[in-house]
Amino acid sequence: MSADAAITTRALTKHYGEVTAVDALDLHVRRGEIYGFLGRNGAGKTTTIRMLLGLIRASDGEAEVLGRRVRPGEQAAFARVGCLVESASAYPNLTVRENLAIQRRLTGSPHCAVAEAIALMRLEGYAERRAGRLSLGNRQRLSLARALLHRPELLILDEPANGLDPAGIVEVRELLRSLAREHGVTVFVSSHILAEVAQLADRIGIIHEGRLLEELDRDRLRAEERRYVTVGVASPERAATLLTAAGFDRLERVDGEIHVFGAEERRAEIARTLVGAGLELTELSLVREDLESYFLRLTGGAP
């Protein structure tokens, strides 16, 4: 396993009885990068994170975090790791400050770390409020403050935008970017929302039914935004033959329509070819498939 890796997994697998939650997962997260771990609900994201953090045992394979093998009961690997797993959680009878004081003591951080974490997550107005009386968004902020308090080298965040309002989401995104760019913190962030990950991550791993389907960087993800011309016509078979003969060789037939790729600037030519052959056009439009569609296509969902 290479020295530049913040997280490495090899054939990491988790079975629950007959169900395989994570299936031979090979991940390689480089130090200093923001890695988006994308998958639909139940894809295996949280199970993977739990294995990375030693909360559950892998059925097979291995994981390494910041150069240390994750083994049951061996906690030293987590000294430089901050995390947020699933839902935000805190002791409801304690104030925000007291909750963070617990984290400060247990991580051996200096006294000023609590005030810094409060300021970083803009919780000053809630510092003396009991965690049980916080809104969902502020509880999430508290959990993020707890994860950041000891200035970790690696952040493992499971759906960090949960419960945050749009302004809060932007704020957290900017914070994570700044931690990665200015402080070299590696960020491993899971989400089921592609747009959120696409805006933040340097690289994205797409997990589905426990398997890593694809790993791609942001540029490649953008390249996957497909553009094509949709042609609606009464006789798609004949239309496809005519278009192929006219030099449109990248065609896809979907539900009685024809998708013509690489022909964004040749829509008039398409129309001339088909109308000239006596076919009646019912639709001719340029479609730009967004990233969500790409994600759904990749994971076998609609459209």
Place this chain on the structure above:
Amino acid sequence: MTFAQVLATELLKLRRCKVTWFSFAALSLGPLAIALFMWIVRSPGRAAQLGLLGTKADLSGVEATWPSYLSTLTLVVGMGGLLLLAFIVAYLFAREYVEGTAKNLLVLPIGRHWFVLAKLLVAALWWALLVAGVIAETLIIGLALGLPGLSATTLRGGLHDIVLVAAVVYLLSPLVAWIATLGRGYLAPLGFALAMLVLAQVFGKTGWAPWFPWSIVASFVGSVGQPVAAVTASSFAVVLLAFIAGIGATIAQLRYSDNQQ
């Protein structure tokens, strides 16, 4: 240093915690209830006026004396304590799962055994304060009632039994902690404690009484017949074994099992 930090955080977690006050209120009812019976027994006329309560007090066969008062309190601390301490230990351990904070603790660079030991020490301190409070309350109420039969020997013997049974009750609590971490909630440990109380009565009437940890308590405090004179060395060994097994199982549960919430 690590243990001191963990212990400090465990104590901090009890701040503004209503359960602490509830536990004090629950156990302090013991001496009050016994004192009420004593008072009724000493005044049969008033007992008759009180109807059912007076009849029950008469039927209980309680003598209104210091030895009887202390002996009944031993029963309350023993059998009531088994349930109350189970409640306390369940709260200390299971709250981490119920409040979703277990995952935060288990990813810290601190050996998980320290959390188990710190929580059990907090339970010990909590229980010791409860028992000390109840003893103080007992003495005050007993003196106020003017119960007969008070002597240094009676007091020493009574307090010795209360402290002894409180210690034995505590030694059984790690098994409740294990069930709490296994069940990740309050229901399983409290159900376990109730089941053990029932089994204590069942085994207490059999030859297994000296070998079943909860029956040892029941036998000593006289909830299954006349109280035995002393806890035998073999019974102590059984209780000690249960204590060690409970701690070991709880640590192993946190260390080696899947910890999901």
